[in-house]
Amino acid sequence: xxxxxxxxxxxxxxxxxxxxxxxxxxxxxxxxxxxxxxxxxxxxxxxxxxxxxxxxxxxxxxxxxxxxxxxxxxxxxxxxxxxxxxxxxxxxxxxxxxxxxxxxxxxxxxxxxxxxxxxxxxxxxxxxxxxxxxxxxxxxxxxxxxxxxxxxxxxxxxxxxxxxxxxxxxxxxxxxxxxxxxxxxxxxxxxxxxxxxxxxxxxxxxxxxxxxxxxxxxxxxxxxxxxxxxxxxxxxxxxxxxxxxxxxx
Amino acid sequence: xxxxxxxxxxxxxxxxxxxxxxxxxxxxxxxxxxxxxxxxxxxxxxxxxxxxxxxxxxxxxxxxxxxxxxxxxxxxxxxxxxxxxxxxxxxxxxxxxxxxxxxxxxxxxxxxxxxxxxxxxxxxxxxxxxxxxxxxxxxxxxxxxxxxxxxxxxxxxxxxxxxxxxxxxxxxxxxxxxxxxxxxxxxx
Numbered sequence: 001x002x003x004x005x006x007x008x009x010x011x012x013x014x015x016x017x018x019x020x021x022x023x024x025x026x027x028x029x030x031x032x033x034x035x036x037x038x039x040x041x042x043x044x045x046x047x048x049x050x051x052x053x054x055x056x057x058x059x060x061x062x063x064x065x066x067x068x069x070x071x072x073x074x075x076x077x078x079x080x081x082x083x084x085x086x087x088x089x090x091x092x093x094x095x096x097x098x099x100x101x102x103x104x105x106x107x108x109x110x111x112x113x114x115x116x117x118x119x120x121x122x123x124x125x126x127x128x129x130x131x132x133x134x135x136x137x138x139x140x141x142x143x144x145x146x147x148x149x150x151x152x153x154x155x156x157x158x159x160x161x162x163x164x165x166x167x168x169x170x171x172x173x174x175x176x177x178x179x180x181x182x183x184x185x186x187x188x189x190x191x192x193x194x195x196x197x198x199x200x201x202x203x204x205x206x207x208x209x210x211x212x213x214x215x216x217x218x219x220x221x222x223x224x225x226x227x228x229x230x231x232x233x234x235x236x237x238x239x240x241x242x243x244x245x246x247x248x249x
Numbered sequence: 250x251x252x253x254x255x256x257x258x259x260x261x262x263x264x265x266x267x268x269x270x271x272x273x274x275x276x277x278x279x280x281x282x283x284x285x286x287x288x289x290x291x292x293x294x295x296x297x298x299x300x301x302x303x304x305x306x307x308x309x310x311x312x313x314x315x316x317x318x319x320x321x322x323x324x325x326x327x328x329x330x331x332x333x334x335x336x337x338x339x340x341x342x343x344x345x346x347x348x349x350x351x352x353x354x355x356x357x358x359x360x361x362x363x364x365x366x367x368x369x370x371x372x373x374x375x376x377x378x379x380x381x382x383x384x385x386x387x388x389x390x391x392x393x394x395x396x397x398x399x400x401x402x403x404x405x406x407x408x409x410x411x412x413x414x415x416x417x418x419x420x421x422x423x424x425x426x427x428x429x430x431x432x433x434x435x436x437x
Contacts, residue, residue, distance in 0.1 A: 001375070001434045009423040050372070051429055052398050054379020056266070057305060059399035061380075063268065064301050067275040141269055 001047045005040055015048045121221040124243050127153075127185045128210065130178070143175070155182050171198075173205040181214055189218040200234075213240045220247075256318035263311050266399055275304060278325055282332045291336065299339065303332035375433075382432035390425035397422055 017023045018031055035042050130151050131144075146161035162179050169175055180195030196218065199211040216231030220243075229247055232240040262270040279300055286296040307328050310316045318324055383391065393411065396402045402410075408418035 001430065001437060007426070007430060009420075012423060012426055047430065048426075050375045051379050051426060051433065053376045054383050054433075055394045055398045055429070057309075057376060058380040058383040059395040060266070060271070060305060060308060061301070062395075063271065064275060064304060067272050068279075068297060068301075070272075071276045071279060141273060144273065145269060 001050070005044050005047075007044055007048060011041075011044060012048060015045055018045075019049070019052070117220050117223050117225070120243065120246065121217055124239055125184070125217050128178070128181045128214075131174075147178075150178065150182060153185075155186050158182055171202075173199050173202050173207050177205075177207040177211055180211070184214055184218060189221050193218050209235045209237050209240075211235075213237050216240060216243070253318065253320065256320075256323055259324060260311055260316070260318060263308060265401060268400070271308075274324070274328070278328050282329060285329075285333060286336050289336065289340070295336075295339070299335050300332055303328060303335050306331050306335075378436055379429070379433050382429055382436060385432055386425065386428050390421075390428060393418070393422055394425050394429070 014031065018028070023031065035045065130147055142161050142165055146158040146165075149155075149158040149161065159179065159182055162175055162182070166172070166175050166179065176195045176198045180192045180199065183189075183192035183195065193215065196211045196215040199205055199207050200215065202208070205211070212231045212235035216228045216235060219225075219228035219231060225247065229244065232244040232247070259270060259274075263274070282300050282303070283293070283296040286299060287293070291299070307316070307324075316324075316327060383394070386394075389411075393407060396407050396410070397404070404415050404418050404422070408415040411418060411421075413421070
């Protein structure tokens with residue numbers, strides 16, 4: 001880098017305009033012409049470009065450290081569950097516990113029908129685990145950004161991002177489903193129901209069964225048994241069938 | 250939007266250093282490369298280093314218009330490929346130090362493109378010097394330059410952040426660049 005050629009403020013800002021493509025046609029033409037003719041200028045511009053590249057690269061390195069750190073934090077928070085051996089025993093245990101819970105609840109149901117709706121809801125409601133936040137082929141970054149919030153249980157932030165997206169994609173089943181489920185996770189069944197119902201109008205949606213299930217849970221929580229049973233009947237998920245058995249005893 | 254158009258959108262956002270996009274690209278592709286490097290006799294810190302170098306290469310090539318997506322996962326595949334190549338080079342270079350026969354083979358194979366490589370490397374070295382100098386300038390300068398040149402914030406926004414007038418932000422930026430240049434020439 002040339003020690004003696006001082007970069008003037010004017011030159012710096014000219015080069016910025018040149019690199020940002022904000023020169024008008026005349027200025028650009030002129031500038032490129034002087035670049036060709038003037039060796040000193042060419043060297044100075046090269047020097048500036050190198051400085052700016054250095055700044056950008058160093059900044060990116062700092063950002064990458066942040067990204068990496070965050071990622072490491074997140075993997076620490078969410079235990080990895082894909083160790084198959086473990087998973088199998090876990091799920092076996094889960095079903096055993098669930099089965100006995102169903103029996104107990106059934107008994108409880110018979111003797112105390114009023115409060116058991118809430119109890120049954122609590123027993124069966126677990127927040128949808130969400131979608132993996134890998135970058136897919138679409139560029140719906142705010143959707144996945146919201147998904148990160150959702151997984152961190154920052155439901156209000158997730159809702160804010162998704163509801164904004166919904167303005168553009170009113171009928172999107174994924175969006176409607178997760179907005180509904182998020183409201184339900186917040187315990188707000190009134191808000192949850194219309195979104196979930198919207199998903200159930202799309203019979204080919206991959207969220208159809210789950211939507212009926214969560215819709216059933218919402219109605220159950222609202223003591224609206226008739227609709228709840230109807231919803232569970234339409235959902236082919238195991239949980240829905242189990243809960244239906246309890247309800248129809 | 251088609252998936253290919255989405256890739257182009259991605260490319261243009263990376264050119265603009267969109268933080269969210271960079272973060273997502275970084276975080277969603279790391280694991281795969283870590284697995285690859287760990288499987289091929291590398292360590293976790295090595296995986297991180299190689300990945301970050303690959304990430305910078307991808308980012309630079311995008312900025313210089315050297316990469317154009319041809320299919321819907323082109324960018325992710327490109328990042329993976331570059332990281333793999335870098336790891337292969339790394340494995341080779343550490344073996345070079347121990348094996349003479351390989352070393353002479355290496356010299357032979359690189360002879361043909363010596364000129365272009367050195368020109369490219371010279372520029373890379375200069376940028377590396379500028380990076381080092383950037384680490385040494387004051388915190389305020391670092392922040393200001395980073396926000397202007399990396400995050401592409403406007404002078405007005407930066408002025409507001411530093412609680413100064415727009416004109417002083419503009420002068421400050423110039424003085425910081427001068428400082429940076431002096432440090433680089435001093436180190437050269």
